[in-house]
Amino acid sequence: MTxxxxxxxxxxxxxxxxxxxxxxxxxxxxAPSPQGNDNVVFFQMPGGVLGLYSRAAxxxxxxxxxxxxGFAGITLACNLDSSADVDAMIARxxxxxxxxxxxxxxxxxxxxxxxFADPDGHxxxxxxxxxxxxxxxxxxxxx
Amino acid sequence: MTxxxxxxxxxxxxxxxxxxxxxxxxxxxxAPSPQGNDNVVFFQMPGGVLGLYSRAAxxxxxxxxxxxxGFAGITLACNLDSSADVDAMIARxxxxxxxxxxxxxxxxxxxxxxxFADPDGHxxxxxxxxxxxxxxxxxxxxx
Numbered sequence: 001m002t003x004x005x006x007x008x009x010x011x012x013x014x015x016x017x018x019x020x021x022x023x024x025x026x027x028x029x030x031a032p033s034p035q036g037n038d039n040v041v042f043f044q045m046p047g048g049v050l051g052l053y054s055r056a057a058x059x060x061x062x063x064x065x066x067x068x069x070g071f072a073g074i075t076l077a078c079n080l081d082s083s084a085d086v087d088a089m090i091a092r093x094x095x096x097x098x099x100x101x102x103x104x105x106x107x108x109x110x111x112x113x114x115x116f117a118d119p120d121g122h123x124x125x126x127x128x129x130x131x132x133x134x135x136x137x138x139x140x141x142x143x
Numbered sequence: 144m145t146x147x148x149x150x151x152x153x154x155x156x157x158x159x160x161x162x163x164x165x166x167x168x169x170x171x172x173x174a175p176s177p178q179g180n181d182n183v184v185f186f187q188m189p190g191g192v193l194g195l196y197s198r199a200a201x202x203x204x205x206x207x208x209x210x211x212x213g214f215a216g217i218t219l220a221c222n223l224d225s226s227a228d229v230d231a232m233i234a235r236x237x238x239x240x241x242x243x244x245x246x247x248x249x250x251x252x253x254x255x256x257x258x259f260a261d262p263d264g265h266x267x268x269x270x271x272x273x274x275x276x277x278x279x280x281x282x283x284x285x286x
Contacts, residue, residue: 005172006232006267007188009222009283011154014214029148035274035285045150047190048283051220059214062258062266063245070211071157071202074265077194079152089149102206115205122217123205124149131178139282140152140191142178 009048011076014055015120020097021052024119027096028089046138055120075115077125079132079140083112089126090114098124152191154219157198158263163240164195167262170239171232189281198263218258220268222275222283226255232269233257241267 015021022032022041030043030050041052059066080086086104093116094100101123104114113127135141158164165175165184173186173193184195202209223229229247236259237243244266247257256270278284 003172003231004223004228005188006168006236007221007281008154008190008193008219009277010220011151012218012220012268014216014218025149029146033285042285044285045148046282047151049285050151055214055216058216058218061250061256062218062268064214064266066214068211068213068215071198071207071209072211072215072217073157073198073201073263074215074217075155075157075201075205076151077153077155078150080147085147088146093149107204113204120216123207125155125205134152137280138150139189142176142185142187142192 010042010051011048012051012053012058013118013120013122014058015052016055017119018052018054020119024097025050025052028092047140072121072123075123075125077127079127079129079134081128083128086112086114086126086128090116093118093124093126153185153194154191155194155196155201156261156263156265157201158195159198160262161195161197163262167240168193168195171235190283215264215266218266218268220270222270222272222277224271226271229255229257229269229271233259236261236267236269 033042036042043050056066098116101115107113111129115125132142176185179185186193199209241259244258244260250256254272258268275285
C-alpha cells in the first residue's frame with residue numbers, strides 16, 4: 001500500500017446516446033480504444049483516458065440519483081499552441097455536432113480562450129495560454 | 144496551425160469556497176502550484192493539471208448560467224495499484240472533509256472501486272483495475 005497523492009487517471013462523461021458521443025469525439029480526432037465495448041468508449045490521450053458511458057449507468061455506478069440539470073460546475077480544457085489553433089478546434093467542434101458557447105477571444109489573464117459544448121452539454125474550454133508549457137509528451141506542465 | 148486531436152490538458156472544478164477546496168486537495172497529497180493565486184489553485188499531476196476556481200466565476204468564464212443542481216453527469220477517476228490502496232484513498236478523503244459515497248467494493252467488470260465526493264460534491268471514483276496499465280510516469284495507458 002502506498003501513500004501516493006490523489007491523481008486523475010480518467011474522466012468519464014455521462015452521455016445520453018453513446019453512438020452520438022463516440023461519433024463526436026472521433027470527429028474531434030480521437031480514436032476509440034480497443035478496451036471499449038458496446039457500453040463504454042475509452043480514448044487514450046497523452047495525460048490519461050477519456051471515457052464515455054451512459055449517464056444513467058454512470059449515476060448508478062456512483063450510487064447517486066441520476067437527476068441533474070444546469071451548470072455541472074466542472075469544465076474540461078484543451079490547451080493549444082496558438083490562438084489560430086483555438087479557433088480551428090472550436091470550428092471543428094461545431095462541425096462535429098457540438099455547440100459554440102463562447103467564441104475564441106483574448107481573455108483577462110493574457111491568453112486566448114473559447115468554449116464549446118459537446119452533444120451532451122459537457123463544456124470544453126479551448127485555450128492558448130502563453131504562460132503554460134507542455135512536456136515532451138504534450139502534457140500540460142506548469143510546475 | 145496543427146490538426147492535433149482534442150486533448151484534455153486541465154480539469155477545472157468550480158467550488159463554493161476556494162480555501163476549503165484547496166485544503167481538501169492538499170490533504171489528499173497534492174501541492175498547489177506557484178502558478179496559482181488568490182483566485183485560482185492549480186495542482187500539477189502526472190497527466191495534466193487540476194484547477195480549482197469559484198463556481199460562479201467558472202460559469203461566468205464559460206458565459207453560462209451558474210445555476211445547476213443534482214448529478215453533474217461527469218466523474219473523475221483515480222486508478223490505483225491495489226484494492227487496499229483504494230480503501231486507503233477513500234478513507235483519506237473522508238478524513239480530509241470529503242464524503243464516502245460508495246465504499247470500495249468488487250465490481251462487475253472485475254476490479255475494485257468506490258466513490259467519494261469532495262466538499263463541493265464533485266465525484267471521484269477510486270479504482271483498482273487489474274486490466275489497465277500505467278506508463279512510466281504513472282499515466283493510465285490502456286492503448
